[in-house]
Amino acid sequence: EAQLVESGGGFVKPGGSLRLSCAASGFTFRRAWMSWVRQAPGKGLEWVGRIRSQSAGGTTDYAAPVKGRISISRDDSKNTLYLQMNSLKSEDTGVYYCAHYGDAEYFQDWGQGTLVRVSS
Amino acid sequence: QSALTQPPSASGSPGQSVTISCTGTSSDVGGYNFVSWYQHHPGKAPKLMIFKVSQRPSGVSNRFSGSKSGNTASLTVSGLQADDEADYYCLSYAGSNNPVVFGGGTKLTVL
Numbered sequence: 001e002a003q004l005v006e007s008g009g010g011f012v013k014p015g016g017s018l019r020l021s022c023a024a025s026g027f028t029f030r031r032a033w034m035s036w037v038r039q040a041p042g043k044g045l046e047w048v049g050r051i052r053s054q055s056a057g058g059t060t061d062y063a064a065p066v067k068g069r070i071s072i073s074r075d076d077s078k079n080t081l082y083l084q085m086n087s088l089k090s091e092d093t094g095v096y097y098c099a100h101y102g103d104a105e106y107f108q109d110w111g112q113g114t115l116v117r118v119s120s
Numbered sequence: 121q122s123a124l125t126q127p128p129s130a131s132g133s134p135g136q137s138v139t140i141s142c143t144g145t146s147s148d149v150g151g152y153n154f155v156s157w158y159q160h161h162p163g164k165a166p167k168l169m170i171f172k173v174s175q176r177p178s179g180v181s182n183r184f185s186g187s188k189s190g191n192t193a194s195l196t197v198s199g200l201q202a203d204d205e206a207d208y209y210c211l212s213y214a215g216s217n218n219p220v221v222f223g224g225g226t227k228l229t230v231l
Contacts, residue, residue, distance in 0.1 A: 004165075035220070037166075044123070045158070045166070045209050047220035061219055097166065105213035105220070106156035106171040112164065 002026040002109040004098050009114030016088050020114055022081040022098030027109070030054060030076040033101035036083045039113075040094040048072075048083070048096070066092075088118045124149065124210055124223035131229040137198040140226045142210030143191060148221050150191035154213035157186055157195045160225075161206045169208075170195060197228070205230045 008020040024032070035050035049062040051072045060072050071084040081098050095113040102108035125143040132138040142149065142157075149155055157170040168177050170186035173193065183198045193212070197204055210223035 037222075044207075044225035045160070045211075045222045047222060050219065063220075099166075102168070102171060104172060105152070105154035106168060106211065107158070107166075108168055108171075108177070110158075110165040110167070 002100060004100060004109055004111035006096065006098055006111045006114035009096065009116045011117045011119065012088055013120055014089060014118055016118070017084070017086045018088065018116060020083040020085070020096055020098075020116070022083075022111055024079045024081065024098075024100070027100065029074075029079040034072075034074065034081045035099045035101065035107065036072060036081075037097045037099055037107070037110075038092075038094045038116075039097070040091070043094070045097075046094075050101070051081070085116075088116075090118050092116060093118045124212060124221055126208075126210060126223040126226045128224070129227045129229065131231055132197075132200045133231045134200050134202065136200050137196060138200060138228065139194050139196045140208055140210075140228070142193040142195070142212075142223045144193075144212055144214075144221070145191055148191075148212040148214035148218075149188065149193050149210075151215075152213045153188070155186065155188055155193040156211045157184075157193075158209045158211065159204075159206045160209060166209070200230050202230050204228060 036048040073082045097113045099107035100109040158166040160166040174186040214221045
């Protein structure tokens with residue numbers, strides 16, 4: 001059974017940086033396309049970005065609101081996904097989920113999320 | 121990147137059926153058969169309920185079904201149960217430049 005466990009959330013001041021991690025198990029991580037999705041307080045789910053498997057080029061795509069401020073990476077030797085967030089804004093506050101793509105454009109597995117709070 | 125349109129709320133009594141709509145455009149819902157639905161109980165991990173418009177993952181009850189007509193996808197929950205009370209989100213692929221678009225979410229209440 002797939003398991004995704006996020007960590008690294010916390011309080012940060014506007015303009016600060018944070019790196020989130022997602023430890024994966026129960027599936028072949030190196031073959032997986034992975035994504036980050038967030039949910040602001042009282043709001044819906046919002047896609048943040050994704051990273052392809054190394055065999056698919058290991059390239060990334062980002063949502064417009066975060067492009068230029070975030071970077072998604074992976075360490076297949078550690079079965080771990082990362083989200084580096086810079087120049088954080090108050091509107092980046094929310095729960096951040098990592099998600100594992102299925103064989104098409106859908107998210108087969110999700111973590112329980114880690115909370116990021118950006119406030120002065 | 122515009123969110124897909126879902127009704128903010130839906131409700132039904134135990135045993136009844138309820139349908140949640142997800143309206144997009146020909147650039148997302150109408151253009152691809154890559155609509156998926158997720159159940160989200162607050163504080164828990166979202167759960168995949170339907171993928172590729174109408175396919176159900178192993179382990180998901182057959183009380184959940186999906187369909188699509190034109191630019192609108194739908195999730196139907198039949199035989200409502202108390203545990204179905206949750207937020208439901210649709211998602212559609214919208215092309216290589218905008219691969220993931222979520223709906224705004226629908227809060228399903230079981231009366």
